Each structure stands twice: as structure tokens, then as C-alpha cells.
Amino acid sequence: MPKSHWAWGPEPAEPELREIARLFTEHTGLGEPDAWERPVPFSPGLVPASRVPVPALPFCTADPYERAVRTYGQAYRDLIRAYRGDFANAPDLVALPRDEDEIARLLEWASGQGVAVVPRGGGTSVVGGVEARFDGPSLCLDLGRMNRVLEVDRESQAALVEAGATGPEINAGLPGGLQLRFFPQSYEFSTLGGWIATRAGGHFATLHTHIDDLVESIRASTPAGMWESRRLPGSGAGPSPDRWLLGSEGALGVITRAWVRVHRRPVHKVSVPVRFAEWVAGVAAVHDLAQSGLHPANCRLLDAREAALTSGGDGRHALLIVGFESAVHPVDAWMSRALEIVSWHGGVAGAARQDQSQDQSQDQVWKGAFTRMPYLRNAYPGLGVIAETIETAVTWDRFPALHEAVMAEGEAGTTTCRLAFAYPDGPAPYYTIIVPAEKGAELEQWDDLKRRVSETVLRMGGTITHHHAVGRDHRPFYDRQRPDPFALALKAAKTALDPQGVLNPGVLI
Numbered sequence: 001m002p003k004s005h006w007a008w009g010p011e012p013a014e015p016e017l018r019e020i021a022r023l024f025t026e027h028t029g030l031g032e033p034d035a036w037e038r039p040v041p042f043s044p045g046l047v048p049a050s051r052v053p054v055p056a057l058p059f060c061t062a063d064p065y066e067r068a069v070r071t072y073g074q075a076y077r078d079l080i081r082a083y084r085g086d087f088a089n090a091p092d093l094v095a096l097p098r099d100e101d102e103i104a105r106l107l108e109w110a111s112g113q114g115v116a117v118v119p120r121g122g123g124t125s126v127v128g129g130v131e132a133r134f135d136g137p138s139l140c141l142d143l144g145r146m147n148r149v150l151e152v153d154r155e156s157q158a159a160l161v162e163a164g165a166t167g168p169e170i171n172a173g174l175p176g177g178l179q180l181r182f183f184p185q186s187y188e189f190s191t192l193g194g195w196i197a198t199r200a201g202g203h204f205a206t207l208h209t210h211i212d213d214l215v216e217s218i219r220a221s222t223p224a225g226m227w228e229s230r231r232l233p234g235s236g237a238g239p240s241p242d243r244w245l246l247g248s249e250g251a252l253g254v255i256t257r258a259w260v261r262v263h264r265r266p267v268h269k270v271s272v273p274v275r276f277a278e279w280v281a282g283v284a285a286v287h288d289l290a291q292s293g294l295h296p297a298n299c300r301l302l303d304a305r306e307a308a309l310t311s312g313g314d315g316r317h318a319l320l321i322v323g324f325e326s327a328v329h330p331v332d333a334w335m336s337r338a339l340e341i342v343s344w345h346g347g348v349a350g351a352a353r354q355d356q357s358q359d360q361s362q363d364q365v366w367k368g369a370f371t372r373m374p375y376l377r378n379a380y381p382g383l384g385v386i387a388e389t390i391e392t393a394v395t396w397d398r399f400p401a402l403h404e405a406v407m408a409e410g411e412a413g414t415t416t417c418r419l420a421f422a423y424p425d426g427p428a429p430y431y432t433i434i435v436p437a438e439k440g441a442e443l444e445q446w447d448d449l450k451r452r453v454s455e456t457v458l459r460m461g462g463t464i465t466h467h468h469a470v471g472r473d474h475r476p477f478y479d480r481q482r483p484d485p486f487a488l489a490l491k492a493a494k495t496a497l498d499p500q501g502v503l504n505p506g507v508l509i
């Protein structure tokens, strides 16, 4: 089904959206289901005329629909503009190359013409990473046709994958028994290249949390030539070339393919829900689990409101989901010890779920509640609510003060928190703030919310992002967080790799 010009996934049916909206309002008391606003249907006239003649490259187009669906990412700020038919920043051209040669030709053409190139994977950026929010003509370089698993090295448990492959495409392309164990909530549409370019965070809540840990080598096309690192399990040879591309957000090169570490599909899986009467007791339990050396695959703590909204919680208890998995050995001993640790903090364990995942199809893994959640967002613009997610990481000693300050910022609506990731030295909390929309002033309202909460996060010692990247929305805060000499080094790298400055102008540098 074709992608909607505004929604997550294909165009949703209105009755479905209204039902989601009704349940949402019932749970939160927010939104105006009776004042339902309908999306502006797509028409070519919504898209400004292209300022660039289509080059003589067969994989380029100036078709208005193709440009509209690639105008934005998926932040609320993007959703509301597309919903209202505002495509003012649509790229002038869209290119869908099939291989590295076509990308090289495109970069040569764009550098010569001074046309900005915005690399795009799934377009799930929530930080303005893929919007041509700058002066001058732009081209969206969509990697969607480069989506194959090219090679598998079973002995080393690694696979060579093209950058435009989405989560389901990667795992469907791997031979039986192997998986890339990386499951961000955007798994259905986001891509390997996007994960690498944004340093995405996946399913594993402790230990191997970022895509960084799963990348063995990267190949990228830059205006200055091909960049390819050697496949190695580890290396101490100077600064890592892969580390330069991890988090480069399309500003240094177009990632074309990468060798990634894959794993045998786990056959021993167990997870247990644990309830806490107090949020702080749950936090103390996660702290002790993170420092225990057990490294649970799942260790997500939801506050009582978030648990009620997303996981069938009773609205009074915080909920911790602890899970272990292994392809090799039973994990019951690890779980027993983890439950002992949580009991020190008053955690009450529910029934264990033994999940024999070899019986599950790939589909069932990602069609679970976790990856269905993004579809709920489709109801926000019609309902008249604004939603923003803020994610950060901070050391344990500073977490209580940061948490209190961020929760205070969202007072006007509903603010929920989950600890999405936990490290021995600190958690990565994830806040969802939902407030009633002021019709017609949603962008200013969202910008103000973003600015206030980002200021708070920086002031309280957190990072401006743990896994959503910098993009254009976090840029002013990122500039304050990074060391000045490092900013100079980044700028120099940009000049060396992209002398005409055509690659994704405005992000990072």
C-alpha cells in the first residue's frame, strides 16, 4: 500500500483513528474528539514547483507526490504540517539510486550544480534530520532501493547489508537462524543507514544498546571518494573510521552498506513483569540490576501513567519488564537472581512469560505492541493534542533532580516517563509530554516546549539526545554540549569530505 502523505504507514481509515482517539481521551482526559479535524487530502498543487530541472539521470524525479511524502520526518512538528497540507520545504527532486555508481554520479552532479543532498532512509527522524529547512534547492537521496542482504559470513556471524534495508527486510534476508538483534520502535520503516547515521538505540536495554555495538565496518560514498573501513572484530589503530560515520547524520557521506554483527536467534527467552508501589523503588531496582553484571536484554521501567497508557497497567503501580534471552543456554538462573534483586526494593513479580521464539515468525516479533505503538500518533492532529518525546541519559547521582525538573515542565498536560535503557553509571529516561493544542499555534507551542525541556535537560547535566540524534531541532543545544575544539575538527572533516557543502546542510556543522 502506498505511504500516506502525512501518517505513519499507509493512509489510515477515519473510523479507526477516531476509535484510537476515543480510547486515548478516556485514558488521559486530553483531546477534543468532538472537534475532530480531518487531514488535507493530497493534491499536486500543495507542492511548490521544483526549482531544478530534472538531470538526465533515470532514477531522478520531480513528481509532486514523491516529493511530498519525502518532505518531513515523523516529529509532531512534521506530522501537523503534513496533515494540514503544508509542503513548503518539499525537496525539489527525489532520487532513488540502485547502486553505488548511481550515488557517485548523483553526488558529482549535485556538487557541480550546488544542489543540497539530503540522504534519507525510512524518514523516521524525529529531530528535523531529513527536512530541507535551508535556503536553496535540494534533492532527497532515498536509499529505499538499496535494501538487500548481500553476503553472510556464518563463521564470524556477520552480514553485509545495504544501507536502505529496513528492520524487517534485513531479518527476512538473513538465512534461517540468524538475526540482527536490533529492534528500535521504528523498526518497521527505519533503515540500517539511518540507524548508523543517527546512532540509534535498539531493543537491548542494557549492554549492547546502540547500533554502534553491532557495526563491524561501514562503506560510504562521499564527494571526495569512497570511504570503507576494514572488517575487524576490534581495532586500536588510531581513531575509528566507523566512529566518524556513526552519528554523522548524512553530513559527511552517504552510507551505502555495512557489515553488521548478527546473532543466532534466541531459543531461551523469559520475561517477567514486576510491579512497584513507588516509582523511586522501581528506579532503585533498575540501578541495582544495571550494576549487577546480569545484563538483562530487557529492563524497562514504566511509570504508573505510562504503564496504564501503553501496557495495561492499573494506573497506580510502576511496571518493570525484565527479560533475558540466549541462543545457547537456559536463562532461568539469571532471572532468579534478577527477581531476588528487585524484591529488595519491594518489587512484586507477576507470571513469567516463556517465549520460545524459534516458533515465532519474524512478523510476530515486530508486530507486537511495541512496534504497533507508533500508529497511535496518527490520531494526535485530528484530536487536537501536541506530543513530544524527550530522551536523554544522565548519571545516577543526577537523575532524581533531572527527573523532577523535566516532569515539572510538562505540568499543563500529561507527562509520562520510562527508563528505556540502563547503564551501570546511569539511566536513559524517555519522557512523553502531551498537552492540549492551541489550534493554529501548534508549531510555536511545540517549539516552546522543546526549547524549555531541552534547556532543563542540559542544565541538569543530561545529554541533548541519547538515541534520537541531533538533526535541526537539537542543533542549538548540541552546539553547547560538544567541546569547541571538537566542533572545529568536525568542520574540518566536513570541508575535506564535502568541499561544496552539499551534504545535508545545517545538521551537526
Ligand SMILES: Cc1cc2nc3c(=O)[nH]c(=O)nc-3n(C[C@H](O)[C@H](O)[C@H](O)COP(=O)(O)OP(=O)(O)OC[C@H]3O[C@@H](n4cnc5c(N)ncnc54)[C@H](O)[C@@H]3O)c2cc1C
Binding pocket: 073, 074, 075, 118, 119, 120, 121, 122, 123, 124, 125, 126, 129, 130, 143, 163, 164, 183, 184, 185, 186, 189, 190, 191, 192, 193, 194, 195, 196, 197, 198, 199, 200, 201, 202, 248, 249, 250, 251, 253, 254, 255, 256, 374, 467, 468, 469, 471, 504, 507
Ligand atoms: C514512532 C517512532 C519510534 C522511534 N523509535 C526509536 C527507537 O526506538 N530508537 C531510536 O534510536 N530511534 C527511534 N526513532 C527515531 C528514528 O527512527 C531513528 O532516528 C532512526 O535511526 C532513523 O532511521 P531512518 O532510516 O528512518 O533515517 P531517516 O529518518 O531517513 O534519516 C535520519 C538521519 O540519518 C541520515 N541518513 C539516513 N540514511 C542515511 C544514509 N544511508 N547515509 C547517510 N545518512 C543517512 C539522514 O540524512 C538524517 O540526518 C523513532 C521514531 C519514531 C517516529
